[in-house]
Amino acid sequence: METGGERAKFHAMADGTAEDWAIIGGAFRGFAGGLPDRVLTHLRLLDGDFGGFAIDRLQHSLQTATRAHRDGRGEDYVVMALLHDIGDTLGSYNHPEIAAAILRPFVSEELHWIADKHGAFQGYYFFHHLGMDRDIRENFRGHAHFEACAEFCEQYDQAAFDPAYESAPLDFFEPMVRRVFARPINSIYAKV
Numbered sequence: 416m417e418t419g420g421e422r423a424k425f426h427a428m429a430d431g432t433a434e435d436w437a438i439i440g441g442a443f444r445g446f447a448g449g450l451p452d453r454v455l456t457h458l459r460l461l462d463g464d465f466g467g468f469a470i471d472r473l474q475h476s477l478q479t480a481t482r483a484h485r486d487g488r489g490e491d492y493v494v495m496a497l498l499h500d501i502g503d504t505l506g507s508y509n510h511p512e513i514a515a516a517i518l519r520p521f522v523s524e525e526l527h528w529i530a531d532k533h534g535a536f537q538g539y540y541f542f543h544h545l546g547m548d549r550d551i552r553e554n555f556r557g558h559a560h561f562e563a564c565a566e567f568c569e570q571y572d573q574a575a576f577d578p579a580y581e582s583a584p585l586d587f588f589e590p591m592v593r594r595v596f597a598r599p600i601n602s603i604y605a606k607v
């Protein structure tokens with residue numbers, strides 16, 4: 416992390432000047448450029464985290480992304496698939512929202528929605544085994560992206576727990592992550 420260099424002079428934002436913010440803006444652009452590296456580092460935290468499943472969460476993420484890629488999905492879709500469970504480490508009770516928030520500036524509204532709602536749709540495949548309502552996704556029936564999210568879970572997410580499946584390694588997806596995270600298309604900070 417960058418700690419040296421020029422610093423703003425204000426001690427309260429109300430006293431800030433354009434000069435101060437030119438310094439901070441420059442630092443922000445440098446830091447934002449490191450976002451793909453931080454995302455990949457965080458994704459690696461899922462390595463070895465089995466949570467009782469047959470494969471760990473990193474392998475599940477790689478398998479979900481590999482299945483989507485081999486099915487001909489576009490790069491932004493594949494990156495969404497790769498990151499859909501990245502929130503597992505900090506969002507024990509809302510992991511889909513974390514992936515959705517990280518992806519939101521860089522992907523379409525549909526891909527954001529899939530990441531955000533995949534937990535409810537994935538529940539179709541196991542909530543009934545835990546005494547929960549497997550049809551909770553029906554709350555979203557009729558939404559423009561309902562079928563797209565159902566398809567993501569059916570074809571890639573729920574299917575990606577096979578220890579015998581040969582997934583592509585994280586290195587394979589790295590250039591895709593860098594390209595998707597290169598430029599925000601939807602952010603109040605996009606012009607900084």
Ligand SMILES: [Fe+2]
Pocket residue numbers: 499500510511533534537
């Ligand atoms: Fe998930």
Ligand SMILES: [Fe+2]
Pocket residue numbers: 475479499500572
């Ligand atoms: Fe998943």
